[in-house]
Every structure is written in C-alpha cells, then in structure tokens.
Amino acid sequence: MGKEGLFLDQVSIALDGHVLLALTQRVAPGEVLTVMGPSGSGKSTLLAYIGGFLDPVFKASGKVFSDGFELTALPAEDRHAGILFQDPLLFPHMSVGANLAFAIPASTKGRAARLALADAALDGVGLHGMSGRDPATLSGGQKARAALARALLSSPRLLLLDEPFSKLDAELRGQIRNLVLAKARESRLPVVLVTHDQADADAAGGPIVRIGEAQ
Numbered sequence: 747m748g749k750e751g752l753f754l755d756q757v758s759i760a761l762d763g764h765v766l767l768a769l770t771q772r773v774a775p776g777e778v779l780t781v782m783g784p785s786g787s788g789k790s791t792l793l794a795y796i797g798g799f800l801d802p803v804f805k806a807s808g809k810v811f812s813d814g815f816e817l818t819a820l821p822a823e824d825r826h827a828g829i830l831f832q833d834p835l836l837f838p839h840m841s842v843g844a845n846l847a848f849a850i851p852a853s854t855k856g857r858a859a860r861l862a863l864a865d866a867a868l869d870g871v872g873l874h875g876m877s878g879r880d881p882a883t884l885s886g887g888q889k890a891r892a893a894l895a896r897a898l899l900s901s902p903r904l905l906l907l908d909e910p911f912s913k914l915d916a917e918l919r920g921q922i923r924n925l926v927l928a929k930a931r932e933s934r935l936p937v938v939l940v941t942h943d944q945a946d947a948d949a950a951g952g953p954i955v956r957i958g959e960a961q
C-alpha cells in the first residue's frame with residue numbers, strides 16, 4: 747500500500763481563467779478511477795495532464811505521482827502511460843505483429859525476440875496467429891484487442907483509457923471492457939477511465955469522480 751499506484755495531488759486545470767477541474771485522488775494498483783462528466787468538461791484534458799501531453803493553452807497545477815515518483819516532473823515519453831483512445835490507432839503500413847513489436851521497450855533486443863513477445867501478447871488478447879495481418883483487415887473488436895495488447899507491451903506504469911469502448915456495439919463493448927479490466931487487474935496497473943457510460947463505471951467497480959457538475 748502506501749505510495750503504490752497513482753496519486754493525483756491537488757490537480758487543478760483551468761482554461762481562460764475558468765477552473766475546469768480540481769481533484770485529489772489515489773488510484774491503487776489494479777484499481778480503476780472512473781471520470782465522468784458532460785462533454786467539454788475536461789475529462790480528456792485530465793488524461794493529457796497525467797500523460798504529459800497537455801496543450802499549453804491550459805493552466806495546470808498539482809502533481810501526479812506513480813509509485814511515489816513524480817510523473818509531472820518528466821516528459822511524456824518517460825511517464826510510461828499506456829493509452830487507449832476511442833479509435834484504436836494502429837500504424838496502417840505495418841503488420842499487426844510489427845505494430846505490437848514497435849511498442850516494446852528498446853531494452854528487448856532482436857527482431858525475433860520482439861516478435862515472439864508480440865505473438866504472446868496477441869495470444870493473451872484472443873488474437874492468436876494474427877501477427878502477419880494488415881491492421882485494416884481486422885474487425886473493430888480485433889483492432890481494440892490489438893491496441894490493448896500494444897499498450898500492455900509498452901511496460902506501462904498506468905493505463906489511461908479515453909472512452910475506448912464507445913464505438914463498439916453493445917455485446918462487443920461488454921467483451922472488450924471485461925478484457926481490458928481483467929488485464930489491468932492482472933498487471934496491477936492503476937487505471938483512469940473516461941466514459942459517459944454508467945455501465946462502464948459499474949464494471950470498473952472503483953471510485954468515480956464527476957467533473958463539470960455541481961459539486
């Protein structure tokens with residue numbers, strides 16, 4: 747316990763002199779903090795602050811810690827946040843396996859070793875044998891699985907999820923949600939999930955913060 751996980755310490759973000767959000771919150775390893783609120787309230791902005799890619803038009807203060815290390819002192823590439831967006835962003839000019847291998851930290855040397863890790867990650871998300879496929883040939887659910895495998899392969903310290911299930915139809919949505927939540931728990935990653943869907947928040951089972959609404 748103690749310093750493990752993610753800690754948002756008096757994080758406050760303003761735009762044009764108006765405070766969008768202000769919060770202090772701990773997210774334990776394997777726990778999901780669900781962020782809800784109306785469109786434009788600042789949900790994606792909070793993820794950008796945590797991930798280190800906040801647009802300079804925003805005025806932000808407060809610190810973000812991961813396992814006691816201050817992330818806000820580091821550039822985005824050193825924060826090791828795994829991120830999933832609404833659209834699974836796979837490089838179209840690379841095979842699925844190469845997309846995954848690309849995310850593996852440079853400390854794993856050798857093409858064969860990297861592709862073997864990518865294959866194992868694909869197996870882990872139900873995409874056995876799909877390493878050689880062109881991403882364009884994958885279904886929506888398969889793309890979401892591949893994006894999840896790629897995020898996990900990057901050895902993240904935390905997961906930032908920006909409505910990653912919202913474009914999937916109801917049945918698929920439940921399947922992918924369960925898979926993402928199970929993988930996050932298994933990897934003991936703290937997760938920040940932005941969603942409009944109460945069912946996502948219920949499935950996540952963790953604390954919920956509502957921003958942009960009367961407090």
Ligand SMILES: Nc1ncnc2c1ncn2[C@@H]1O[C@H](COP(=O)(O)OP(=O)(O)OP(=O)(O)O)[C@@H](O)[C@H]1O
Pocket residue numbers: 761783784785786787788789790791792801803
């Ligand atoms: N680069 C930018 N420059 C100026 N304003 C911006 C910029 N990016 C976002 N905003 C504004 O900041 C506010 C918060 O945006 P944000 O994308 O965080 O909202 P959100 O809660 O994620 O919304 P949605 O649910 O629609 O995705 C919005 O009013 C948006 O228009």
